[in-house]
Amino acid sequence: MNPYDTLLAEAAGRPFAAIVGWPVEHSRSPALQGFWLKQHHVDGHYGRLPVKPERAALEELVAFLRKTPNARGCNLTLPHKVEILPLLDRIDPVARRIGAVNTIVKQADGTLEGRNTDGFGFLEALKYNAPHWMPDTGPVVVLGAGGAARAIVSSLMDVGVPELRLVNRTRGTAIDLGVALTPPGGQRIVVGSWDERSELLDGATLLVNTTSLGMKDQPGLDIDLAKLPHEAVVYDIVYVPLETYLLAAARSRGNRCVDGLGMLLHQGRPGFEAWFGPRVDVSAAQRHAVAADLGA
Known part of the structure; x- marks a missing residue:
C-alpha cells in the first residue's frame, strides 16, 4: 500500500491532516496533534506522509490535497519548506517574508494556502x-x-x-x-x-x-x-x-x-485550529505526553 492509501485508510473518511517530510518517522507532530484531537473529542486524524524531495513528488502531494474531500492540509518539515512555495495557490505575508512554509491549509474552495507558524x-x-x-x-x-x-x-x-x-x-x-x-x-x-x-x-x-x-x-x-x-x-x-x-x-x-x-508544541496550534476548528492551548499534560513520546 502506498503512503497516500495508508493515510486514507487510517483516516477512514474522517477529516485529516499529516506531517509531510523525508524522512518523517521521527516526527512527534502526530503525538501533539493527536493529544488535541482526543482532548476536544474531534473525530479526525493526523498522520505521517513520507514524500521524497523531488518536484514530481511535491506536485503529487498538492494534487492529493486538492482532490481529496476530507483532506484539510498538512505540516511540512525538512526538506520541503522552501520547495513547496511555487506549487501553492497562496502564501500568507508572514511565510512570504520568511521564505518558507511549514503549514498548508486547504480552503473551502479547494485552494491551498501556505503559512509559517514557526x-x-x-x-x-x-x-x-x-x-x-x-x-x-x-x-x-x-x-x-x-x-x-x-x-x-x-x-x-x-x-x-x-x-x-x-x-x-x-x-x-x-x-x-x-x-x-x-x-x-x-x-x-x-x-x-x-x-x-x-x-x-x-x-x-x-x-x-x-x-x-x-x-x-x-x-x-x-x-x-x-x-x-x-x-x-x-x-x-x-x-x-x-x-x-x-x-x-x-x-x-x-x-x-x-x-x-x-516551540514544537506552540507552532502546532494555528494549524490544528485551521484544520479541525477548536481553539487549543498548550498544557502541562500535553507537554508530558509528547515528552514521553520522545522518551524524555
Missing part, C-alpha cells in the same frame, strides 16, 4: 517560559541561519528587538539572511563570525541556538557563556535531548532556560 511558536514558548523577557531591553544573539533561524529572526524583528547579532558557521548565509530580514528604521541585524560567538554574548538579553549542534547524534555546541549576563534568557530549539549541553551550562550559572519542546 515564529509564532517560538515567541509563544518564550512568553510562557520567560515572561519577564522584554524585546526592547537589549541585544539578542541568534546562532544559525537556516530555515528555523529565518522564522525566529523575522519574529524577533517584528516584536521590536533593537539589535540582533546573527552568527553562523557559514558567514555568507548569515549575511544573506540579515539583508533579507533587516526592517526599515532603526533596528539592526549585525552579522558576526563564528569565531566571535562567545564575545558577542556581552550585554545580550537573549541567546537562541537554532543550529543542530547539541542535538542527539550531533556534535555539542562549543560556546563560552562567561560574557553572557546572568539575567539573560537562553533558548535552545533542539528538543532531542530536552536538556542540551548549552541549557545545562546556562542553568548552572543561573540563566533562565527555554527548551525546544515548547
Whole structure:
C-alpha cells in the first residue's frame, strides 16, 4: 500500500491532516496533534506522509490535497519548506517574508494556502517560559541561519528587538539572511563570525541556538557563556535531548532556560485550529505526553 492509501485508510473518511517530510518517522507532530484531537473529542486524524524531495513528488502531494474531500492540509518539515512555495495557490505575508512554509491549509474552495507558524511558536514558548523577557531591553544573539533561524529572526524583528547579532558557521548565509530580514528604521541585524560567538554574548538579553549542534547524534555546541549576563534568557530549539549541553551550562550559572519542546508544541496550534476548528492551548499534560513520546 502506498503512503497516500495508508493515510486514507487510517483516516477512514474522517477529516485529516499529516506531517509531510523525508524522512518523517521521527516526527512527534502526530503525538501533539493527536493529544488535541482526543482532548476536544474531534473525530479526525493526523498522520505521517513520507514524500521524497523531488518536484514530481511535491506536485503529487498538492494534487492529493486538492482532490481529496476530507483532506484539510498538512505540516511540512525538512526538506520541503522552501520547495513547496511555487506549487501553492497562496502564501500568507508572514511565510512570504520568511521564505518558507511549514503549514498548508486547504480552503473551502479547494485552494491551498501556505503559512509559517514557526515564529509564532517560538515567541509563544518564550512568553510562557520567560515572561519577564522584554524585546526592547537589549541585544539578542541568534546562532544559525537556516530555515528555523529565518522564522525566529523575522519574529524577533517584528516584536521590536533593537539589535540582533546573527552568527553562523557559514558567514555568507548569515549575511544573506540579515539583508533579507533587516526592517526599515532603526533596528539592526549585525552579522558576526563564528569565531566571535562567545564575545558577542556581552550585554545580550537573549541567546537562541537554532543550529543542530547539541542535538542527539550531533556534535555539542562549543560556546563560552562567561560574557553572557546572568539575567539573560537562553533558548535552545533542539528538543532531542530536552536538556542540551548549552541549557545545562546556562542553568548552572543561573540563566533562565527555554527548551525546544515548547516551540514544537506552540507552532502546532494555528494549524490544528485551521484544520479541525477548536481553539487549543498548550498544557502541562500535553507537554508530558509528547515528552514521553520522545522518551524524555
